[in-house]
Amino acid sequence: MLLEVQNLTKIFTSGLIGGYQVRAVDNVTFSIKEGEIVSLVGESGSGKTTIGKLILRLIKPTSGKILFKGEDIWSFDKDKLMNYYYKNVQAVFQDPFASFNPLYKVDRVFDLVFRTFLKNVSDVEKDELVRRxxxxxxxxxxxxxxxxxxxxxxxxxxxxxxxxxxxxEPSLLIADEAVSMLDASTRIDVLNLLGEFRDNHGTSVIFITHDLALGYYISDKIIIMYRGSIVEWGDTEKVFDNPLHPYTKMLLESVPDLNVKWEFKGIEPEREEGKVWELKGCKFAPRCSLAKDKCWKIRPEPVEVEKNHWVACHLYGGS
Ligand SMILES: Nc1ncnc2c1ncn2[C@@H]1O[C@H](COP(=O)(O)OP(=O)(O)OP(=O)(O)O)[C@@H](O)[C@H]1O
Ligand code: SF4
Ligand SMILES: [Mg+2]
Structure with a gap:
């Protein structure tokens, strides 16, 4: 297995005295095989970027582990960490402006790669590599x-x-909303490129997106997140053909349809932060029309409803 995320939790504390806590990632477990493209889908604030940052070792988990090729990424010494960052894992984030220094020419972003990894490459070869x-x-x-x-x-x-x-040619690419600012045709080109790259180099991709259609287009597996927790995941076709969790259904139903115009449909259900985080039961209960008494009291455990298709919802059994 290339990457194993095990019971990963990240709690942020904000504010100074008596600050409040945000459970950005809540007991998340999943794994990624070599050459697999996995989409992480969920609305804003569901913890997708935090998972990306945890995998990149930019922040430390509150609890849980991330194993890369079987090794805990927090056990890496300096050399392994360098190797992890540059050779194994690469990331592209939503805001490209943050990665460029306005005072330097854009060519400079390639320098670090050459200095670190492609040290013995001649200038002519470097130019050719960048061009290609x-x-x-x-x-x-x-x-x-x-x-x-x-x-x-x-x-x-x-x-x-x-x-x-x-x-x-990393083993894993984390693409966090990396194509959101591209126009539609370039976006498809870049998605195709990721697919081809996977086919040719065996690169695995964690594709983070709000956009279900993009997730469907590119990924082998899909993980649906809600408020820091995974609510449904599995083979992309299975989840799309047979969405089970009420939140996944809601997401799929809310994909804009070309012949439907926006109209106001009333006030959203209760979504107050602190209240939801403190819920003992299902985090989706305040928005779920099917919530039963049990849903408010007991957090649903994931159940494998068919091969490679899991859901965490009391409608499908489990505790
Ligand atoms: N450094 C931080 N300090 C405090 N809270 C944070 C920090 N980073 C993220 N959070 C909170 O953690 C939660 C998850 O944030 P995250 O950025 O992972 O969401 P996301 O799914 O990537 O959202 P988006 O789709 O808007 O990018 C949010 O409630 C966010 O406000
Ligand atoms: S566990 Fe209950 S509240 Fe949660 S999504 Fe399922 S039916 Fe709705
Ligand atoms: Mg994000």
């Missing part, structure tokens, strides 16, 4: 190289970052 990497994400190197970040669009900057991440 840029072309693979649909960019014309002549229009990109030598430019400053403010001279390029967000979509172009994002594709440069994707090109850089893939240049390393």
């Amino acid at each position: 990497a840029l072309e693979s994400v649909g960019l014309n190197p002549r229009e990109i190289l030598g430019k400053f970040p403010h001279q390029l669009s967000g979509g172009q900057l994002q594709r440069i970052l994707i090109a850089r991440a893939l240049l390393v």
